[in-house]
Amino acid sequence: MKTRIISAIVLLPIFLAILILLPQIVLAGTIAIISIIIAIELFRARKVTDCPKLKILLPILAIIPIPLALSTLYWLRVMPWGNWLVLFPIIVTILTDSGAYFVGVAIGKRKPFPNISPNKTIAGCVGGIIIGTAGIFAYGMIMQHFTGMTINVPVLLTIGLVGSVITETGDLAFSKLKRNLGIKDYGNLIPGHGGMLDRFDSMIFSAPTVYLLMIIL
Secondary structure: OOHHHHHHHHHHHHHHHHHOOHHHHHHHHHHHHHHHHHHHHHHHHHOOOOOOHHHHHHHHHHHHHHHHHHHHHHHHHHOOOOHHHOHHHHHHHHHHHHHHHHHHHHOOOOOOOOOOOOOOOOHHHHHHHHHHHOOOOOOHHHHHHHHOOOHOOOOOOOOHHHHHHHHHHHHHHHHHHHHHHHHOOOOOOOOOOOOOOHHHHHHHHHHHHHHHHHHHH
16 A cells, blocks of 8 residues: 555656646657557456457457547647646546545445455445545536636536546446456556556546547536
């Protein structure tokens, strides 16, 4: 846990600076590098499975859906008020994951997915969704105060609620994939966090969801 916290303290500010402060081309390059590392991890994982379906699925995931999903961080950044909007998927992912963990540890008992994610509890899942949605609402109010942008509260709550649910879905989906592959982590690149895909699994689902909701709503 100590290593995990130290890694987050060091790497998160760097990633946030790339997202909101540095030129957009730096973000595009960073997303490309992250996608390449994830592809390497998936191709490496492909070697440990004898399942023909997974041997086909993993390269497809590595080459098409994952880079496209992560690229929505760039498209959020280039939108009007993009320096603010690009943080929506980051906030919903971090708060949902953290909320699910801490609520689950505090009061969680029933474990609905013992064969996929044995530490997840019903209370944790609900707590993560509530905290993720509340966090997005609070951030939207802060954004409105400092930018003068008019925030539609129902839209904001929809982004928070749907984003939180999709975040947990993404975590479960990649946990299921790990179980099918028989591996604990996709890699060991980030101390305490595993591989790059272990860190961005939820973001692969939440970033395109937030982007699409902002376009549709």
